[in-house]
Amino acid sequence: MITLNALIAVCLTYVVFLFAVAFVAERSALRGRVRWVRAPLVYTLSLSIYCTAWTFYGAVGSAARSGFEYLTIYLGPSLVMIGWWWVLRKLVRIGRSQRITSVADLVSSRYGKSNLLAICVTILAVIGTTPYIALQLQSVTLSFEVFAQPGVPSPEEGQRSYTALWVAVGLAIFTVIFGTRNLDANERHHGVVMAIAVEAVVKLAALMAVGIFVVWGLSGGVAETLARIDSSELGQWQMDGGRWAGLTLLSAAAFLCLPRMFQVLVVESDDEGHLRTASWAFPLYLMMMSLFVVPIAVVGLDLMPPGSNPDLFVLTVPLATGQEGLAVLSFLGGFSSATSMVIVAAIALSTMVSNHIVMPIWLRLTGGGASVSGDVRSVVLLARRLSIAGVVGLGYLYYSLSGGGTALATIGFVSFVGMAQVLPAMLGGIFWRGATRTGALGGLITGFTIWIYALFLPSIGSGALPDAVMTEGLFGLAWLRPQALFGIVGLDPLLHALLWSMTLNVITFVVFSLASFPSPLERLQGAQFVNVFDHSGGPRSWAGGVAQTEDLMIMAQRILGAPEAQALFEREARRQGTRGPLPDPTPDFLESLERVLSGSVGAATAHAMVGQIVGGMSVSVEDLMAVADESAQLMEYSARLETQSNELSRTARQLREANQKLTRLSVQKDAFLTQISHELRTPMTSIRAFSEILRDSTGLTAGEQIKYASIIHDEAIRLTRLLDDLLDLSVLENGQVHLNLRQGKLGEVLDRAAAAANDGGLSLRIRRDARREQVMLNTDLDRLSQVFINLIANARKYCISDQPELSIQVTDDSDLLFIDFVDNGEGVSAEAQDMIFEKFARVSDSQAGGAGLGLAISRQIMTRLGGGIVYLPGHKGAAFRVMLPRNYAMAAQ
Amino acid sequence: MTEDGAEDPLRTPARPRSPLFLQRESYRRRRLIDAARFLPILGLLLWAVPLLWSGGPEDAMPGSGALIYIFGIWTALVVAAFVLSVRLRRNEEKPGGGA
Structure with missing residues (x-):
C-alpha cells in the first residue's frame, strides 16, 4: 500500500514539474520562441479546464447515481465548439479588437464602458465561483483521504481543513507567480496555459487509463462491458427529458460565460485560426473524457461495497484491485483537474476584481487618480495578487464553513446557472445593436436575484433560508416559494430556477432595452461589437x-x-x-x-x-x-460623388462651349483671312489697274486722269485705313497704347461722335437725354469718342429699319457709368452675340462695310480705360453698353 | 455613372460590397461556412432524439444502445468538424479566399 508520504512526494514532484513547464514556457515566450507555446493544440488543451475535478470524479459519481445525465455537461460545450462559426469566432474577434480582459470587461465595454455593469458581473462571478473552488479543494482533500485510510473516508475535521489549506496556499502561490507575471492581460500567460495544457493531457491519460483497465482488464472487452452495463442498474435509458435538454443548454451557456472558460477561450486566444482546430479537437477531447465514465461507474457499483462514495470510484476501483500505480496516476489526474481550474478561475476572477472593483475605488480614493505620481503598475499588480489570494481564500473559507459535505456536489450546476445569467447580455450585446446598458443591467440583476433566491441559497443547505420561507414563501406569500415560484410546483428545483431566472432575465433585458435610449458611447460600442467583422478601425x-x-x-x-x-x-x-x-x-x-x-x-x-x-x-x-451606420457612410460618399460628378459635368459643359467657340473662331479666322485678302486685293487690283491705264494709255483727258488718280488715291486711303485699324488693334492688344487723359463732358464727346459718324448717307435719328449727359469725364476723350463713333456708325450701317433710330441712355450705377446704345433694328442673333467683339467678326457677310475690327478695337479701348463694353441681350434691336469706371467720371461742377 | 450604385466600384471605398455572384472559390468557401453553421444544429437535433425514448420498463432503450447512439453521433460530428476545419483552412490559404 502506497503511503501518504509517498503520495505527497509524488504530488510535490508533479507540482515542481508543473512549475518547470510553466517556467520554460514563459522563458521561451520571452525569447520569442512562441511557436510551440502558441500551437493550436495547446489552445485546445487549455480549454480542458472545463473538465474540473467535479467532472473528473463527479461524472462517474453522477453516472452511478443518475445514469446518463452526466453526458449533458459535455454535449453542450461540444455543440458550442462545433458551432464556433456562430458565436465563438465573433467573441474571439471582439476580444482581440477591443482588448477584452474578462467576461465582465466584455459586458462593460459593450454597454458604454459601464463600470456598474462590470461590478455586477464581477460580484456574480465571485459568488458563483467561490463554491466551485471549494468543491475543487474538497475533491483533492477527499482523494488524499482515500490513500490515507483506504475504505474509511471519515477523518477528523481538522485534518481535512489542513490538507485543503495547504492545497489552497500552494495554488495561490503558483497563480501569483505565473498569473501576475505581466500586467497586460493581452500578453498571454504562456506559462499558465502551458501548465494547464500538460495537466489536460495528464487528466485525460489518467481517466483513459482507468477506463481501459476497467474495460479490458476487469470486464474482459467491449462486448462484455456493454453486456455488463445492460445488466446493471444503469442498464436502461431512464432520463428526465427536461433535465436532458435543460442541462445540455445550460452547460452550453456556462461554457461561454464561466469566467475561467472566457479566460482561456477569448482572453488567452492568440489566433482565430486556433478556434478552427479546437472546433473538432475539443469535442474529441470531451468525448474521450466521457467515454469510460459509464463503464467505470458500472464496475465500481459492482466491485465496491454498498454505501461507498461513487464520486471516488476513479480512485477506489484501481486501489481495490491492487493497481496502485494506476491509482496514483488517477490521483494526479484529479489533482490536475482541480488545480488547473482553481488557477485559471483565480486569474480570471482576480483580473475582474482588480480591474472593476479595486482599481476604481483606488482611483477614487487617491483623488487625482491618473495624474498623481507613483507607479500604478505596482498597485494593479498588488491588487491582482491580493485578489488571487482573496478568491482562493474565499474558496477555502467556504469549504471549511460548509464542512465539505455532500451539499457541495450540486454546486457545479448551481454555479453554471449563476454564470449563465450573463448570457443574454453577452449574446444580445454581440448580435443586437439595440441592446442597451439599462436592459443588460436590468436583466442581469433580475436573473441574479432569482438565482440567489431560488437556487443558490437553498443549495447551500439549511440555515441560509429559514424553513418558513422554503415552505410558505417569502413574507408568507405562497407564490414566492423559492422552489415553486408563481405557484408552479412539481418542477425539478434546478430546472425551475433555470427556467425562471433565464426567462425573466431575457424578458427584462429585451423590454428595458427596447424602452431605453443608449448613450452615444454605447451606440458606438454596440456598432463596433455587432459589426466587428466590418469595422477594422x-x-x-x-x-x-x-x-x-x-x-x-x-x-x-x-x-x-x-x-x-x-x-x-x-x-x-x-x-x-x-x-x-x-x-x-x-x-x-x-x-x-x-x-x-x-x-x-x-x-x-x-x-x-x-x-x-x-x-x-x-x-x-x-x-x-x-x-x-454603414448606410450613412454610403450616403455620405455617394453625396460626395454626386457633387464631384456635377462638377465634372459643369466643367465638361464649359469645355464643350470653349471648344465650340474655338471652332467658330477658327472658321471665322479662315473666313476672314479670305476676307482680308479679298479686302486688300480689291483696292490693290483697282490701284494696279488704274495705274496701268495711266501708265499705258496715252489719249486720256485731264478729267479722266484726275478721275483715275482719285480712284487710286481713294483706294490707297482705304488700304491705309484698314492697315491703320489692324495696327491700332495690335497696339491696343499689346498694351503699348498711351492714354491721353483729359477732362471733358460726356455730352460733348457724344456730340462729336454723332457728328463724325452720322455725316452724309442715310440719316440716323439719335435720341439723347442731354441732362443725364452732364457728367464730367477724366479719361482719354479721343479714344472714348472713337468707341462712340464706332457704335453709332455700326447702328447706321446695320440697323435695318424704315426709320433707323438710335437711343443713347446714360445710367449711373454705384461705381460705374453706363452708356447704352440701343437701336430699333433686328439686333444681333444669339449665337453671334459672343462673337461680335472678336477680331474680323462681322454679323453677316452680305452687309460688307468694314473689316470687322471696329468692335474688337472698341473692346480693347474700353478695357484700357478700365471699363468695358458688352452686348445687352433682351432688347429688340442691337444694344451695346459701354461701362466707364466712376473714378474717371466726375459729376459736372 | 450608373443610377444604381451597387455595381459602381467608386462607391465602396472602405468595404467592398458583397457581389451578387461569386467566383467558384469564394462560392465553395461560402458553402463550407454554411456547413459549419449547420453542423451544430444537426448535432442538437440528433442529440435531442433521446428525449423521445420512452422510460417504460418493457420497451426501454438499453443503456449500451444509448451509449453507442450518443457516442456515434459524437464521433460523426467530430469527423465532420475536422473535415470542415481542414477544408476551410485550405480554402483560406488560397489567395482570394478571404471572407
Missing part, C-alpha cells in the same frame, strides 16, 4: 488637442512600464511624422492608447483614466453616423 471618441501628451506619457508609463510606454509613444510619433519623441494627442492616438491601457486595467478604468487627463470625450454626430 476603431471609432474616434476623444476630442483631440485638449490632452497634454506629457500627462498621457506619465500615466502610460505608470501602467505599462517606462520602456513599453516610451516605445509606444515613439512609435506613434514616428507614425505621425512629428519631430521629437512625443506624438500629438490626436483622437486616433488617444483611442489606441486607451485600448492598450484597457488590456491592463480593463475598458472602464482605462476610459476613466484617459478621461481624467483629456478632460472629456466627444462622440460627435458625424462619428456616430460614420461608424454606427
